[in-house]
Amino acid sequence: MSGSRALPTEARIAALRLRAPRAFGLPLRERMWLGAAWGAFVLLTAYCFWRFDFSPVRLWTGLGDLGLIVGHMFPPSPGDQPAEIFLALLETIAMAFLGTLLAAIVAVPLAFLAAKNTFPFWLPRFAVRRFMDVLRGVDQLIWALIFVRAVGLGPLAGIMAIFISDTGTLSKLFSESIENIEKKQIEGVRAAGAGAIQTLRFGVFPQVSPMFLSSALYMFESNIRSATILGIVGAGGIGFQLSDRIRAHQWEEASFILIVILIAVACLDWASKNLRMRLIGAPS
Amino acid sequence: MTVPHVPLAANGTGLPRKMTRALPGDGTAPSAGRVTYERQYAALRWTRRVQTLFGVVLFGVLFAGSAYFGKFDPIALIEGAPRLGEYVQKTVPVLRWESLSKDFAFWFYGLPKWLDLLLETVLMAYLATLMGAGGALLLCFFGSRNLAPNEWSYHAARRASEFLRTIPDLVFALIFVFAFGLGPLAGILAIALHSMGANGKLFAEANENIDMKPVEGLRAMGATWVQTMRFAVIPQVLPNYASYVLWRLEINVRSAAIMGFVGAGGIGMELITAVRSLYYEDISAILILVVLTVTCIDIACGKLRHALIGRETLV
Numbered sequence: 173m174s175g176s177r178a179l180p181t182e183a184r185i186a187a188l189r190l191r192a193p194r195a196f197g198l199p200l201r202e203r204m205w206l207g208a209a210w211g212a213f214v215l216l217t218a219y220c221f222w223r224f225d226f227s228p229v230r231l232w233t234g235l236g237d238l239g240l241i242v243g244h245m246f247p248p249s250p251g252d253q254p255a256e257i258f259l260a261l262l263e264t265i266a267m268a269f270l271g272t273l274l275a276a277i278v279a280v281p282l283a284f285l286a287a288k289n290t291f292p293f294w295l296p297r298f299a300v301r302r303f304m305d306v307l308r309g310v311d312q313l314i315w316a317l318i319f320v321r322a323v324g325l326g327p328l329a330g331i332m333a334i335f336i337s338d339t340g341t342l343s344k345l346f347s348e349s350i351e352n353i354e355k356k357q358i359e360g361v362r363a364a365g366a367g368a369i370q371t372l373r374f375g376v377f378p379q380v381s382p383m384f385l386s387s388a389l390y391m392f393e394s395n396i397r398s399a400t401i402l403g404i405v406g407a408g409g410i411g412f413q414l415s416d417r418i419r420a421h422q423w424e425e426a427s428f429i430l431i432v433i434l435i436a437v438a439c440l441d442w443a444s445k446n447l448r449m450r451l452i453g454a455p456s
Numbered sequence: 457m458t459v460p461h462v463p464l465a466a467n468g469t470g471l472p473r474k475m476t477r478a479l480p481g482d483g484t485a486p487s488a489g490r491v492t493y494e495r496q497y498a499a500l501r502w503t504r505r506v507q508t509l510f511g512v513v514l515f516g517v518l519f520a521g522s523a524y525f526g527k528f529d530p531i532a533l534i535e536g537a538p539r540l541g542e543y544v545q546k547t548v549p550v551l552r553w554e555s556l557s558k559d560f561a562f563w564f565y566g567l568p569k570w571l572d573l574l575l576e577t578v579l580m581a582y583l584a585t586l587m588g589a590g591g592a593l594l595l596c597f598f599g600s601r602n603l604a605p606n607e608w609s610y611h612a613a614r615r616a617s618e619f620l621r622t623i624p625d626l627v628f629a630l631i632f633v634f635a636f637g638l639g640p641l642a643g644i645l646a647i648a649l650h651s652m653g654a655n656g657k658l659f660a661e662a663n664e665n666i667d668m669k670p671v672e673g674l675r676a677m678g679a680t681w682v683q684t685m686r687f688a689v690i691p692q693v694l695p696n697y698a699s700y701v702l703w704r705l706e707i708n709v710r711s712a713a714i715m716g717f718v719g720a721g722g723i724g725m726e727l728i729t730a731v732r733s734l735y736y737e738d739i740s741a742i743l744i745l746v747v748l749t750v751t752c753i754d755i756a757c758g759k760l761r762h763a764l765i766g767r768e769t770l771v
Contacts, residue, residue: 216582217583219579220582220583221583223579224579224580224583224640224641224644224721225641226641230636230637234635234636234637234641235635237634237635238631238632238635238636241631241634241635259525263526263527265522265525266521266522266523266524266525267526269518269519269522269526270519270522270523270526270528273519273522306747309747310746310747311710311714313626313714313717314714314727314743314746317717317728318731319540321731322536322539322543323532323533323536324536326527327528328526328528328529328532328533328536331528332533397622397624398624400627401624401627404627405717405728411627414630415718418630418631418634421634426631430623430627433623434619434622434623438622
């Protein structure tokens with residue numbers, strides 16, 4: 173223990189700088205790169221503000237109008253036909269349920285075709301995967317817009333939109349759980365003399381079915397949220413009522429519908445989360 | 457009590473026959489162990505069957521209810537199926553080998569305008585993500601249990617971010633279009649608010665998992681709350697934040713692409729016009745461009761995210 177800790181001399185500092193140059197700040201080249209990156213970031217952001225016309229006047233008047241609208245939203249009122257709103261809520265939940273169910277049913281065989289360990293042929297597997305990517309790549313609302321044209325206004329278009337986009341998502345999730353299964357169980361079933369189908373049924377299926385159910389439930393949760401907006405393009409559900417009220421400037425009813433959506437989503441999230449935890453925790 | 461001997465493989469246990477045959481007591485009087493086994497097995501099967509039956513009935517009720525409330529009509533679906541095929545067929549343009557470049561030019565006749573709108577869409581997503589991240593940064597320190605200055609602000613921040621992320625961004629846009637006028641401004645603000653709620657929650661959860669020792673150190677030195685957050689918390693969570701923000705950008709590009717459906721800017725306006733006016737080949741051209749853009753952004757963000765995660769584990 174040296175009592176005197178003198179200030180480091182110039183020579184000592186120079187020696188330290190030589191030994192650990194980065195401790196004294198970044199080298200010039202890296203500092204220039206960093207500066208350029210910050211400059212590009214600032215320029216890009218400034219360009220965006222200019223391009224999208226973020227003038228303080230516009231924002232201020234807009235906020236004033238928004239304040240008026242929010243003022244009109246209180247008190248929320250169910251309007252003349254509260255039954256209509258609740259039926260639309262049930263319709264939304266039904267759309268999410270049926271869409272997810274159909275997607276899950278179709279996704280199971282597709283997932284077995286897309287998983288490396290259950291389907292060894294490279295080319296068709298690649299084709300199935302890219303097909304699923306396309307289904308997922310197009311937004312659900314765009315599918316809804318197209319289905320409204322094909323099958324007409326109403327919940328059927330919404331069900332089909334959820335079904336198509338979720339087939340892509342669920343078969344990807346399912347195929348990933350198939351690829352992550354334990355091999356030992358399969359070997360055990362094979363050793364007991366099971367055939368190919370029996371191996372799938374007793375070796376693979378018991379392992380993946382809780383994961384499948386949990387993924388499907390998760391998508392159901394997410395679909396209830398997304399199904400609330402499908403109505404904006406005419407694909408049924410509570411979103412149809414909501415956009416109708418907003419377009420007609422019936423703000424009290426719009427806020428009532430928003431509150432109904434918030435409560436329903438919170439309740440269903442809670443229920444589905446509990447169910448999922450039980451499924452993963454204790455696979456029966 | 458005697459238990460009648462049942463060959464196990466025949467009653468649908470699914471166990472391979474070989475295994476059941478090997479059980480003791482075949483043919484002769486059953487042993488005590490066998491009796492207990494059979495009794496417990498029967499009880500287990502009974503409960504399982506009741507559970508399965510309950511599940512099937514519950515599922516049937518849910519299905520019937522959904523089909524009723526969702527007005528699910530298989531006949532309409534079957535009738536709609538060929539129309540859907542026709543629809544898809546109409547969006548496929550005529551491409552001949554001998555005049556391929558001309559046909560492509562005809563198909564993508566609006567390319568300059570569409571590319572400009574795609575740029576607008578991506579820039580909308582960029583700005584909205586940035587603003588959302590800024591808002592989330594303000595929200596998240598109050599919304600994490602270990603850092604919130606008091607109980608009241610914790611609950612306020614949590615409820616606010618819950619509210620913001622439960623309302624879909626398209627609904628915000630629908631309202632903002634009335635306040636801020638048609639155009640990208642309404643869309644950007646709508647996406648920014650939704651991102652603020654979603655990122656506020658993720659950021660707060662990252663904050664709750666930090667090492668608290670630097671926080672205690674700075675507090676002991678007499679740092680203010682703001683200084684503590686800046687020098688003890690942010691250096692620990694910045695890689696997580698960056699990763700969440702990049703992920704949010706991927707999601708927001710998709711959202712920005714549909715904002716035009718309610719008049720809030722981006723390529724969506726062009727798409728909904730094409731669908732409503734039955735310009736079939738425009739629909740497929742725009743969809744291809746949108747999917748390509750989204751895929752490129754996804755790949756770029758994914759690469760950046762992985763680079764960030766790699767650095768995080770190295771340091």
